[in-house]
Amino acid sequence: xxxxxxxxxxxxxxxxxxxxxxxxxxxxxxxxxxxxxxxxxxxxxxxxxxxxxxxxxxxxxxxxxxxxxxxxxxxxxxxxxxxxxxxxxxxxxxxxxxxxxxxxxxxxxx
Amino acid sequence: xxxxxxxxxxxxxxxxxxxxxxxxxxxxxxxxxxxxxxxxxxxxxxxxxxxxxxxxxxxxxxxxxxxxxxxxxxxxxxxxxxxxxxxxxxxxxxxxxxxxxxxxxxxxxxxxxxx
Numbered sequence: 001x002x003x004x005x006x007x008x009x010x011x012x013x014x015x016x017x018x019x020x021x022x023x024x025x026x027x028x029x030x031x032x033x034x035x036x037x038x039x040x041x042x043x044x045x046x047x048x049x050x051x052x053x054x055x056x057x058x059x060x061x062x063x064x065x066x067x068x069x070x071x072x073x074x075x076x077x078x079x080x081x082x083x084x085x086x087x088x089x090x091x092x093x094x095x096x097x098x099x100x101x102x103x104x105x106x107x108x109x110x
Numbered sequence: 111x112x113x114x115x116x117x118x119x120x121x122x123x124x125x126x127x128x129x130x131x132x133x134x135x136x137x138x139x140x141x142x143x144x145x146x147x148x149x150x151x152x153x154x155x156x157x158x159x160x161x162x163x164x165x166x167x168x169x170x171x172x173x174x175x176x177x178x179x180x181x182x183x184x185x186x187x188x189x190x191x192x193x194x195x196x197x198x199x200x201x202x203x204x205x206x207x208x209x210x211x212x213x214x215x216x217x218x219x220x221x222x223x224x225x
Contacts (some may be wrong), residue, residue: 043217046204046215098171101147104155
């Protein structure tokens with residue numbers, strides 16, 4: 001299985017919106033609604049921010065939203081804040097009780 | 111609040127076995143699946159596999175011949191063994207609680223493979 005494709009980096013100014021893409025195949029992203037996103041500040045534990053494509057765990061601000069179209073999933077962060085600067089990883093179920101992650105995207109808040 | 115903590119040697123010699131344990135607090139290993147995930151420096155996350163309290167496991171095909179996982183309900187922890195390691199296995203290793211996503215993670219432990 002191949003890793004999902006994410007941009008290496010994205011950036012935005014405070015208050016703006018950014019979208020991070022996560023491209024897979026019909027065997028993973030396109031074939032299942034088990035796409036999740038994780039926020040990862042270096043040295044800390046990754047944090048689940050989106051699951052089942054577009055659901056938010058309790059406590060995650062509604063500035064974070066997820067969607068999917070075909071083989072591509074997206075994470076949108078609106079109203080960027082300084083504390084949003086982190087690495088973001090997507091993950092998808094790939095069938096046969098197997099999961100695949102993306103390469104990770106570094107978000108810089110300018 | 112569920113908390114996970116990885117432990118184990120930070121240095122392993124090539125061809126030897128990497129062994130890590132993840133201790134769960136604030137919850138029981140008798141529910142949920144539990145996974146191991148790693149991140150080599152400068153790269154993305156990689157799912158290694160998952161284990162259930164019954165001993166049932168699912169592994170990433172990339173690791174299948176080298177990996178084993180187990181759960182010790184009496185100690186409320188679960189473990190990873192990765193055999194025949196090489197420098198390519200140098201990474202930060204994370205444990206995580208698993209549903210169809212990973213909702214609780216440990217902070218990770220760096221394992222370096224070097225002689």
